[in-house]
Amino acid sequence: MGYAQLVIGPAGSGKSTYCSSLFQHCETVGRTMHVVNLDPAAENFDYPVALDIRELISLDDVMEELGLGPNGGLMYCMEHLEDNLDDWLSEELDNYMDDDYLIFDCPGQIELYSHVPVFRNFVEHLKRKNFNVCAVYLLDSQFITDVTKFISGCMASLSAMVQLELPHVNILSKMDLVTSKKDIDDYLDPEPNVLLSELNKRMAPQYQKLNKALIELIDEYSMVSFIPLDLRKVSSITYILAQIDNCIQYGEDADVKVKDFDPDEVDDD
Ligand SMILES: Nc1nc2c(ncn2[C@@H]2O[C@H](COP(=O)(O)OP(=O)(O)OP(=O)(O)O)[C@@H](O)[C@H]2O)c(=O)[nH]1
């Protein structure tokens, strides 16, 4: 059994920074992780890249040879990845063994997680390869400065959740930038009623019914819960990692082995 985090979220939400911080943290505590770059447009890395989509396809080549723009080019690259799951990705994943832990640093185009099937198929492939996968959705803390922004961030995360059907952890990144304690209290684990009244205050009266339906939807999917990530604090990283490990049952095998071994039974034999 392998373990994997699929690190997703809007452009600039801090995915690559999270991946490198997690890598560094794990190195410090003596835990092995491998970070995989799945962004064909990425150029600079703060982590050692264990596996790189750019070895399969380069965005520059695609744009030049096919005359595509950056977003069309990225879509083309991701479709190419999808077409090569069974050969390129399979072969690369064969280099990893049981118990290996991979972190996939994904591109920030949110359409990739809402209405194109590439990541769904990617995840299915990982599962067939015996990986336990968790989606880690990063939302920039700037989203909590405004209720309408916050709701749209929740909806984007929800659409990824519906599309991927994976254990899903929501993270509010860049907490060092939040200065208002009230924002933190209001949004980290908000009361649906409070969100609704804030939303109604912001929008014209004809939206009240829609607002209510939206908040109910978000509440039903337990979406209004974000774990704060403050990279200045080791405890913040440790806590998030423990939550995700729990989702993918990392480390539980070790416990099972200990429990399975019953010295009394051995003596009786
Ligand atoms: N203050 C602060 N800035 C951060 C933090 N995490 C990331 N940033 C900054 O946010 C910007 C985007 O960070 P990235 O890690 O590249 O974000 P990303 O989600 O990988 O971006 P894309 O791959 O382009 O979608 C960079 O300028 C980072 O330095 C954080 O915890 N605090």
Ligand SMILES: [Mg+2]
């Ligand atoms: Mg990135």
